[in-house]
Amino acid sequence: MEGAAVKVEVVVVGAGIVGLAHARAAARRGLRVALVERTERAVGASVRNFGLLWPIGQPEGPRHARALRSREIWAEVARDAGLFFSPGGSLHLAYHADEWQVLREYVAGPGGGYGRELLDAPAVAARFPAVRPAGLVGGLWSPTEATVDPREAIGRLPAWLAAAHGVELVFGTTVREIRPSRVLTSRGEIEAEQVIVCSGADFETLYPEQFRAAAITRCKLQMLRTGPQPATWSLGPALCAGLTLAHYDSFQYCSSLPALRERLQAALPFHAAHGIHVLVSATAAGELTLGDSHAYGLTVDPFDREDINTAILGYLDTFLQAPSLAIAERWHGVYPKMTDGSSELVFSPEPGVTVVNGLGGAGMTLSFGLAEEVVARLG
Numbered sequence: 081m082e083g084a085a086v087k088v089e090v091v092v093v094g095a096g097i098v099g100l101a102h103a104r105a106a107a108r109r110g111l112r113v114a115l116v117e118r119t120e121r122a123v124g125a126s127v128r129n130f131g132l133l134w135p136i137g138q139p140e141g142p143r144h145a146r147a148l149r150s151r152e153i154w155a156e157v158a159r160d161a162g163l164f165f166s167p168g169g170s171l172h173l174a175y176h177a178d179e180w181q182v183l184r185e186y187v188a189g190p191g192g193g194y195g196r197e198l199l200d201a202p203a204v205a206a207r208f209p210a211v212r213p214a215g216l217v218g219g220l221w222s223p224t225e226a227t228v229d230p231r232e233a234i235g236r237l238p239a240w241l242a243a244a245h246g247v248e249l250v251f252g253t254t255v256r257e258i259r260p261s262r263v264l265t266s267r268g269e270i271e272a273e274q275v276i277v278c279s280g281a282d283f284e285t286l287y288p289e290q291f292r293a294a295a296i297t298r299c300k301l302q303m304l305r306t307g308p309q310p311a312t313w314s315l316g317p318a319l320c321a322g323l324t325l326a327h328y329d330s331f332q333y334c335s336s337l338p339a340l341r342e343r344l345q346a347a348l349p350f351h352a353a354h355g356i357h358v359l360v361s362a363t364a365a366g367e368l369t370l371g372d373s374h375a376y377g378l379t380v381d382p383f384d385r386e387d388i389n390t391a392i393l394g395y396l397d398t399f400l401q402a403p404s405l406a407i408a409e410r411w412h413g414v415y416p417k418m419t420d421g422s423s424e425l426v427f428s429p430e431p432g433v434t435v436v437n438g439l440g441g442a443g444m445t446l447s448f449g450l451a452e453e454v455v456a457r458l459g
């Protein structure tokens with residue numbers, strides 16, 4: 081096989097964040113790992129996201145703990161690999177009394193620790209000049225969120241895994257079939273004791289019957305990015321507002337959430353119909369990454385809708401004041417999403433093979449922690 085190992089202990093299929101995290105976890109346990117990726121560089125969901133590590137979106141308990149562990153690993157990996165990592169936190173903004181009420185209930189409940197605090201409007205305005213002050217009631221500041229640059233991280237982590245952890249990279253190679261102890265690829269065979277399949281939104285190539293039977297679908301999201309903002313301006317923490325409170329599971333315990341949802345549905349029916357909630361993060365170069373919308377279904381519509389982008393930008397304008405929102409790039413991404421409320425799909429279709437998928441909108445947030453758990457269970 082050209083330039084690839086013929087015998088390793090673990091083959092990881094897919095070099096998105098899920099595969100990279102499993103390759104790291106296995107290599108750190110001293111296992112000889114080959115990472116096989118179909119394309120010359122991974123261009124799936126993992127390079128198309130905000131780069132947000134978002135523990136605050138995870139419900140309290142094992143998922144939140146996994147998110148915090150992943151963030152810790154990201155910080156370590158970013159330091160060692162020389163990647164952009166901004167520990168800037170997050171700010172959920174309230175411009176309506178019902179949004180403020182949800183934030184108050186949130187901090188009074190289990191999510192209220194971790195250094196999270198409610199700030200009134202003057203405190204937000206004093207600390208965060210990127211926030212539009214008109215009509216602001218207050219905000220929930222949280223220090224646990226961080227931002228990486230997904231294009232940089234997913235682009236550079238493979239070479240770092242090879243250099244620092246001896247992972248063998250087999251890129252531009254499709255895994256066609258997995259047989260006991262053998263991985264059949266488009267460029268030959270690899271012998272392996274364990275195979276970890278992290279194939280993202282491709283449900284058709286490997287174990288299609290099992291994917292068809294699983295409670296999993298696809299979700300398409302539209303995204304935008306501005307050019308670099310002036311060096312004198314900075315976003316500060318990643319920002320979001322009322323629509324985001326209705327999106328993440330972590331706010332479910334707030335008793336006034338159903339009423340907020342109802343008001344948002346009536347006030348912003350287009351946003352509700354297209355699953356729009358609006359987040360903004362910044363890259364090292366000062367570009368603002370903006371999104372997103374959510375369209376569910378196994379067949380992904382290839383055509384992006386400008387009315388969705390307009391709705392995203394219109395809502396953004398209610399809480400962000402930035403020097404320029406001129407858009408430099410538009411794209412969409414697709415992730416696998418569980419339909420039964422689970423946070424991931426982990427199963428073993430045959431001895432020695434583990435499939436890890438279905439992390440939905442939280443793959444950057446959860447993968448490093450999940451991978452440690454999965455690899456530890458392999459023995």
Ligand SMILES: Cc1cc2nc3c(=O)[nH]c(=O)nc-3n(C[C@H](O)[C@H](O)[C@H](O)COP(=O)(O)OP(=O)(O)OC[C@H]3O[C@@H](n4cnc5c(N)ncnc54)[C@H](O)[C@@H]3O)c2cc1C
Nearest residue numbers: 094096098118124125126129132255280413442443444445
């Ligand atoms: C627009 C958008 C915004 C998001 N924002 C965030 C965010 O800010 N924070 C967050 O935590 N999460 C976010 N997510 C979710 C996150 O990006 C995903 O959960 C994560 O990227 C999924 O990673 P993955 O490795 O499973 O998939 P992918 O990144 O798609 O990687 C799968 C890889 O497997 C390869 N592959 C598939 N089949 C084979 C095969 N047979 N042989 C070889 N290679 C194969 C593919 O080529 C691909 O490179 C977002 C997602 C999107 C789309």
